[in-house]
Amino acid sequence: xxxxxxxxxxxxxxxxxxxxxxxxxxxxxxxxxxxxxxxxxxxxxxxxxxxxxxxxxxxxxxxxxxxxxxxxxxxxxxxxxxxxxxxxxxxxxxxxxxxxxxxxxxxxxxxxxxxxxxxxxxxxxxxxxxxxxxxxxxxxxxxxxxxxxxxxxxxxxxxxxxxxxxxxxxxxxxxxxxxxxxxxxxxxxxxxxxxxxxxxxxxxxxxxxxxxxxxxxxxxxxxxxxxxxxxxxxxxxxxxxxxxxxxxxxxxxx
Numbered sequence: 688x689x690x691x692x693x694x695x696x697x698x699x700x701x702x703x704x705x706x707x708x709x710x711x712x713x714x715x716x717x718x719x720x721x722x723x724x725x726x727x728x729x730x731x732x733x734x735x736x737x738x739x740x741x742x743x744x745x746x747x748x749x750x751x752x753x754x755x756x757x758x759x760x761x762x763x764x765x766x767x768x769x770x771x772x773x774x775x776x777x778x779x780x781x782x783x784x785x786x787x788x789x790x791x792x793x794x795x796x797x798x799x800x801x802x803x804x805x806x807x808x809x810x811x812x813x814x815x816x817x818x819x820x821x822x823x824x825x826x827x828x829x830x831x832x833x834x835x836x837x838x839x840x841x842x843x844x845x846x847x848x849x850x851x852x853x854x855x856x857x858x859x860x861x862x863x864x865x866x867x868x869x870x871x872x873x874x875x876x877x878x879x880x881x882x883x884x885x886x887x888x889x890x891x892x893x894x895x896x897x898x899x900x901x902x903x904x905x906x907x908x909x910x911x912x913x914x915x916x917x918x919x920x921x922x923x924x925x926x927x928x929x930x931x932x933x934x935x936x937x938x939x940x941x
Contacts, residue, residue: 694934696920697927701934703901707874709787713891717880717906718774718924719794724765743853752846756837759849762814763828771802774879774924779803780932789869793881793888795851808862808869810888816850819843825850863887870894875901879924883910892916 742758782788795814819840838847876895883889904916
């Protein structure tokens with residue numbers, strides 16, 4: 688796409704965002720990959736010769752909780768050195784420029800919070816949280832990466848588990864209901880860096896479009912949702928989102 692066409696595209700998206708009372712963003716693993724975090728569906732989605740899909744399930748935890756915990760701690764050790772990228776920071780800027788903003792993320796790395804986003808729905812939980820298997824108490828995880836024994840709940844003494852939604856588990860009903868409400872009520876939705884194959888998250892953009900929202904896909908690759916989007920921007924989030932923010936700020940000055 689020519690530079691002039693890209694500029695016109697960013698201006699058009701910025702205009703729709705500026706006119707929206709409520710902007711909703713659906714975020715996938717692509718934006719985290721730009722910070723150097725490997726995705727499960729990518730070639731790096733393996734640990735100790737085993738697929739991550741085999742290590743992030745309730746069955747795996749029931750069968751061998753120690754191995755699942757070691758996998759979790761390995762993932763946490765990867766996050767310690769990772770930082771939010773330009774895409775994360777641009778989403779913070781958009782949140783501050785619009786009256787209402789909802790960020791619906793499928794990522795568990797906590798980078799949106801680290802960047803400063805406020806209204807976040809973490810559909811798949813947070814890797815840096817420990818959750819009790821009995822009383823559901825949640826505590827902030829240690830980040831030293833050490834492992835001596837499986838963590839025990841300080842309240843009821845039951846075994847703790849990572850605070851993420853594993854494959855085969857239900858999403859938090861509260862989170863998905865809030866995400867659905869945001870998709871129904873927003874006037875503009877950005878779908879950023881997601882393969883759009885994991886439901887129910889993938890259905891949120893369809894819901895927003897059905898209820899009249901202007902929908903924009905930001906992804907270098909085509910996805911199953913591309914055909915129903917009002918606009919598709921074939922760029923990484925770290926390039927497209929800052930350009931949109933720049934265009935929004937320019938419209939303020941203009």
